[in-house]
Amino acid sequence: ALSKGTSHISATLGSISSANATFQVTPAKVVSIEVIPNNISFAKGNSYQFKATGIYTDHSEADITEQVTWSSSNPKIASVENTFGSAGLVNTTNIGSTNITAKLSDTVSGSSVLNVTPALLRYIMITPSYAGIEKGYTKQFSAIGTYSDQSTKDLTEDVTWFSSNPSSVVIENTPGKKGLAFASELGEPDITVFYDHHTQSSYTPVTVTESGIVNITISLSSISKTKGSTHQFKATGKFENGAEIDFTELVTWSSSNPTVVSISNVDDERGLATALSVGSSKISVDYNSISSSIDFEVTPEILASIKTEP
Known part of the structure; x- marks a missing residue:
């Protein structure tokens, strides 16, 4: 069968011919669904677009993301959209595993295992920013991390602190005192923090002013x-x-x-x-x-x- 439609089949041997047999070719049907990505890990707080690919009886493939019904075996870990235009969009909310399923009928469906991992650190903010310190005085800086699930964490004691000009501003890295800056000379150094072997960093400019x-x-x-x-x-x-x-x-x-x-x-x-x-x-x-x-x-x-x- 090459394409859908009706054909008449007959056999001939010499002068003898058979009666015609009607042969009707119906459209190819989806026999299986592949959910992409498959068996994947994503960080808590992020959203990801899953797609459903239909495999047909003629071995052709087509995107049927908007035609299937999506579901999550554990909606508390991840939920999945069925709204037109957003079908297959998965939102991760808690750590754990769930099956993301695309269903076309009672007999045709496909699924993917999704592992939700702890939230990832997105960026670090140093506070106060654009700080001024009078010469001879100290100021406490803090490093606040924001994660993929929008949660925040005080990383002041977890980061490494640097001053671009230690002769102007010295900043502590002693446990319990991290982020405490002392202004010794006039200048405009940058205060920088590094986290997790320099994979994340942030900086803020500082102005050392005259005292009084x-x-x-x-x-x-x-x-x-x-x-x-x-x-x-x-x-x-x-x-x-x-x-x-x-x-x-x-x-x-x-x-x-x-x-x-x-x-x-x-x-x-x-x-x-x-x-x-x-x-x-x-x-x-x-x-x-x-x-x-x-x-x-x-x-x-x-x-x-x-x-x-x-």
Whole structure:
């Protein structure tokens, strides 16, 4: 049988012919299903796309991922989607083993063993980031790991700490004191951590400032303060010796009325404010118990243009 359809079969011997026999070829049918990947291990918290390949009676193959019904023998370990467009998408939630099955009928199905392993470390964040340390003082840093299941773990005592300039900042690797930095000279070194034989790393810049900071001033360059506008504030630290240093990335920013004005503490966006609604708010900064604030008033939006229609 080469293709589906109807054919008449007859036999002839000399002048003698048989009666015609009708022969009908039906479409090829799925006789087995292969689930891919097969017998695989994945980390907890991740999602993976499984596929179902149908093997037909004519030995052809086709992707039938969207035609089958998917199931997991242990949904507490991993669940599987049956929604169109997402069929076969597996979400891992707990450690263990489960069978992922693709079923076309009561007699035709296929399965794959899925082993869910412990969550993998995705990245490490050093806190505080963009830190400032006054010369002669110490600051405790922490290393926080985020895993594939979105869980977090304090890795401060598990990582190895480094300073790119030990003459400016020395950082402890003694058990029980790890992450404690001492600022001895002015500079801007990077603090780096390594975890699990250098397979994971992270760093944050540090600024060593003069000791004896007197005050912090807040400034704003933009004039317009209308609703919907954004504004970059700047914080400047002034020291006893008269030196002034940009503290914008070193201070903690806050708004007394965040429904009127929101202000960012995200790295590289610190001090960036967004005017959300008409009203007043105080924009404040804090650094090592030294604080400062400035009033900020959001005005109504200004009509920019009028469009006339014929």
